[in-house]
Amino acid sequence: MRRVSFVELFKHPITQKYVKRSGMAHAISCAYHAFRLARIHGVDPDLACKAAFLHDIGHYTWYSNGNWDFELYKENDIHAIKGAERAHKLLIRLGEHPKRAKEIALAILLHTDSYLPEGELELSPLQKVVALADEADEEPNGDHHYKTISDEKAIQLLAKLDQLINNVQNEDRWQQSV
Numbered sequence: 001m002r003r004v005s006f007v008e009l010f011k012h013p014i015t016q017k018y019v020k021r022s023g024m025a026h027a028i029s030c031a032y033h034a035f036r037l038a039r040i041h042g043v044d045p046d047l048a049c050k051a052a053f054l055h056d057i058g059h060y061t062w063y064s065n066g067n068w069d070f071e072l073y074k075e076n077d078i079h080a081i082k083g084a085e086r087a088h089k090l091l092i093r094l095g096e097h098p099k100r101a102k103e104i105a106l107a108i109l110l111h112t113d114s115y116l117p118e119g120e121l122e123l124s125p126l127q128k129v130v131a132l133a134d135e136a137d138e139e140p141n142g143d144h145h146y147k148t149i150s151d152e153k154a155i156q157l158l159a160k161l162d163q164l165i166n167n168v169q170n171e172d173r174w175q176q177s178v
């Protein structure tokens with residue numbers, strides 16, 4: 001049984017404020033990419049989808065004179081660090097298991113290396129899936145952050161994702177029992 005559903009996650013004011021700030025449509029697309037990739041890479045789809053859905057929850061708005069200031073962003077951004085912490089707090093508040101909340105937070109922390117000193121990170125399969133899911137939805141000039149979606153459509157897609165994950169978990173449980 002999953003302790004926290006996507007529909008619950010969506011309705012929380014923290015998600016409404018911060019996931020909407022960086023793009024609800026992007027978050028949902030990434031969660032769906034993560035579901036597909038998790039199946040390919042043999043990763044827990046609930047962890048992958050939650051990390052993908054929340055991966056940009058730590059973004060700050062780096063604007064100057066009404067326009068996105070890429071230089072300011074590049075120099076000062078720590079959205080992966082902030083996002084890992086914010087997502088962790090949110091998941092714990094909603095009742096997620098601390099072990100799972102930690103795994104999700106780590107995947108968010110490592111979904112990008114843009115804020116880290118040069119060098120290669122060695123990612124776990126879960127962390128890799130989340131980074132790939134983000135890349136899969138990326139558009140030139142950061143346009144993926146500006147795609148829009150209605151609340152109604154968002155809830156519909158997230159309820160469907162809950163169902164898909166529940167089905168996979170039930171199948172796995174059934175296979176383990178035979």
Ligand SMILES: [Fe+2]
Nearest residue numbers: 026055056134
């Ligand atoms: Fe992203």
